[in-house]
Amino acid sequence: xxxxxxxxxxxxxxxxxxxxxxxxxxxxxxxxxxxxxxxxxxxxxxxxxxxxxxxxxxxxxxxxxxxxxxxxxxxxxxxxxxxxxxxxxxxxxxxxxxxxxxxxxxxxxxxxxxxxxxxxxxxxxxxxxxxxxxxxxxxxxxxxxxxxxxxxxxxxxxxxxxxxxxxxxxxxxxxxxxxxxxxxxxxxxxxxxxxxxxxxxxxxxxxxxxxxxxxxxxxxxxxxxxxxxxxxxxxxxxxxxxxxxxxxxxxxxxxxxxxxxxxxxxxxxxxxxxxxxxxxxxxxxxxxxxxxxxxxxxxxxxxxxxxxxxxxxxxxxxxxxxxxxxxxxxxxxxxxxxxxxxxxxxxxxxxxxxxxxxxxxxxxxxxxxxxxxxxxxxxxxxxxxxxxxxxxxxx
DNA sequence: TCTGGGGTCCTAGGACCC
DNA sequence: TCTGGGGTCCTAGGACCC
Numbered sequence: 001x002x003x004x005x006x007x008x009x010x011x012x013x014x015x016x017x018x019x020x021x022x023x024x025x026x027x028x029x030x031x032x033x034x035x036x037x038x039x040x041x042x043x044x045x046x047x048x049x050x051x052x053x054x055x056x057x058x059x060x061x062x063x064x065x066x067x068x069x070x071x072x073x074x075x076x077x078x079x080x081x082x083x084x085x086x087x088x089x090x091x092x093x094x095x096x097x098x099x100x101x102x103x104x105x106x107x108x109x110x111x112x113x114x115x116x117x118x119x120x121x122x123x124x125x126x127x128x129x130x131x132x133x134x135x136x137x138x139x140x141x142x143x144x145x146x147x148x149x150x151x152x153x154x155x156x157x158x159x160x161x162x163x164x165x166x167x168x169x170x171x172x173x174x175x176x177x178x179x180x181x182x183x184x185x186x187x188x189x190x191x192x193x194x195x196x197x198x199x200x201x202x203x204x205x206x207x208x209x210x211x212x213x214x215x216x217x218x219x220x221x222x223x224x225x226x227x228x229x230x231x232x233x234x235x236x237x238x239x240x241x242x243x244x245x246x247x248x249x250x251x252x253x254x255x256x257x258x259x260x261x262x263x264x265x266x267x268x269x270x271x272x273x274x275x276x277x278x279x280x281x282x283x284x285x286x287x288x289x290x291x292x293x294x295x296x297x298x299x300x301x302x303x304x305x306x307x308x309x310x311x312x313x314x315x316x317x318x319x320x321x322x323x324x325x326x327x328x329x330x331x332x333x334x335x336x337x338x339x340x341x342x343x344x345x346x347x348x349x350x351x352x353x354x355x356x357x358x359x360x361x362x363x364x365x366x367x368x369x370x371x372x373x374x375x376x377x378x379x380x381x382x383x384x385x386x387x388x389x390x391x392x393x394x395x
Numbered sequence: 396t397c398t399g400g401g402g403t404c405c406t407a408g409g410a411c412c413c
Numbered sequence: 414t415c416t417g418g419g420g421t422c423c424t425a426g427g428a429c430c431c
C-alpha cells in the first residue's frame with residue numbers, strides 16, 4: 001500500500017559527540033600523556049598510578065576481567081577499541097598506559113559541555129554522558145538576519161560556535177554532524193572525527209551515506225548485521241535496494257519496515273529534551289566466579305549490598321518502583337532474569353531485598369555465578385503525601 | 396583473550412477483565 | 414454452555430546503545 005509522501009518541514013538537527021571522551025578528560029589531568037596510547041578501563045585498583053614519580057601502569061601483564069571503556073586515538077591505531085577485553089588489549093598494546101575510570105569526573109565534564117551547548121541552542125536531547133542531539137532549526141531561522149543566505153552554512157556556523165564554546169569551557173574537542181534528522185546526524189558526526197563538522201543534505205544521501213556499511217546505522221547491531229551480510233547486503237545502498245516487503249518478510253514487521261526507512265534516510269523522530277527514567281539498576285561482575293553453596297555468605301552480602309545501592313539511587317533521584325528484578329549470569333555467560341511486581345512502589349532496601357530474594361528462589365543455582373544484578377522498574381515519583389505513612393487528606 | 400555497567404525498546408505468551 | 418474479541422498487566426528474553 002503506497003501512501004502519499006509526507007511533506008515534513010525541513011529541520012536542522014545536529015548530533016554532537018565528544019572525542020574519546022573519558023580518555024580526553026584524563027588527558028586534562030595528565031597532559032604529559034598526550035600523544036601516547038592510553039586506555040581507560042578496568043577495576044579501581046587494577047591501575048595504581050603515581051604521576052608524581054612519572055610512573056604510570058601499563059597494560060603489560062594485565063590479568064582480570066576488565067574491558068576497555070575508552071581509548072585514545074593513538075591506542076586505536078594499535079587496534080585497541082572500546083569493549084575489548086583488557087587482556088587482549090595488553091597483547092596489542094602492552095606499553096599503553098592504563099588509567100582507572102573516574103565517573104564522577106566524567107559526569108562533571110558532561111554537565112559542563114551540555115550547559116555550554118544549551119547556552120547557544122537550548123533544544124538538547126541527552127544521549128548519554130558524551131553525546132547529544134541538538135535541534136538547530138530555531139537558531140538557524142534566527143540567524144537568517146545576520147547574512148549568509150544558505151541556511152546550511154548558517155547551521156555549520158552555529159555548530160562551529162558550539163565547538164568553540166565547548167572547548168573554551170571544558171578544554172575538550174567534539175565532532176558534529178548536521179542533517180535533516182537524528183538518524184543521519186548520528187552517521188554524519190562520525191565522518192570527520194575528531195573535531196570535525198559534517199553536513200549531509202537530503203540530496204547527498206546517495207553519494208555520502210549509501211557507500212557506508214549498514215552497521216553505521218544506529219539500531220543495526222552485530223546480529224542484524226550478520227544476517228544482512230548473509231543476504232549479501234553490506235552497504236546502506238545495498239539495503240536501500242531491497243524493497244520493504246522483502247525486509248519485513250525476513251526481519252519482522254516493525255524492524256523490517258524501519259530498516260527500509262532508515263536506508264532511505266527517512267526519520268521524523270523529534271529531539272526530546274526531557275524524559276523520565278524507566279528503571280534503575282545495579283549489577284556487578286565478580287573478580288572470580290562464585291559458587292552458590294560454597295560462597296553463599298559472600299553472595300548474600302553482595303546481593304544485599306546491591307539492593308541497598310539501588311535503594312539509595314532511588315532515594316537520591318526521588319523515585320519508587322514496584323517491579324523488582326533479578327539478573328544472574330552464570331560462568332558460561334548464560335544470563336537470565338526474574339522479576340516480581342509488588343503492590344506498593346518502594347524505595348526501601350529491605351523491601352527490595354525481600355522481593356529480589358523471591359526472584360532468586362525461581363532461578364536454578366547449580367553452577368558458578370559471574371554476575372549478580374538488581375533492578376527496580378515501573379517507577380513513579382512518590383509524592384509528599386505518600387511518604388506520610390497512613391495519613392489521608394481527610395485526617 | 397572470553398566478554399563492564401547502566402540503560403531503552405520490542406516481542407510474545409498467559410492471566411484476567413469486560 | 415459455547416464462542417468471540419479487545420485491552421491491560423505481568424513476566425522473560427533478546428537486541429541494541431553509550
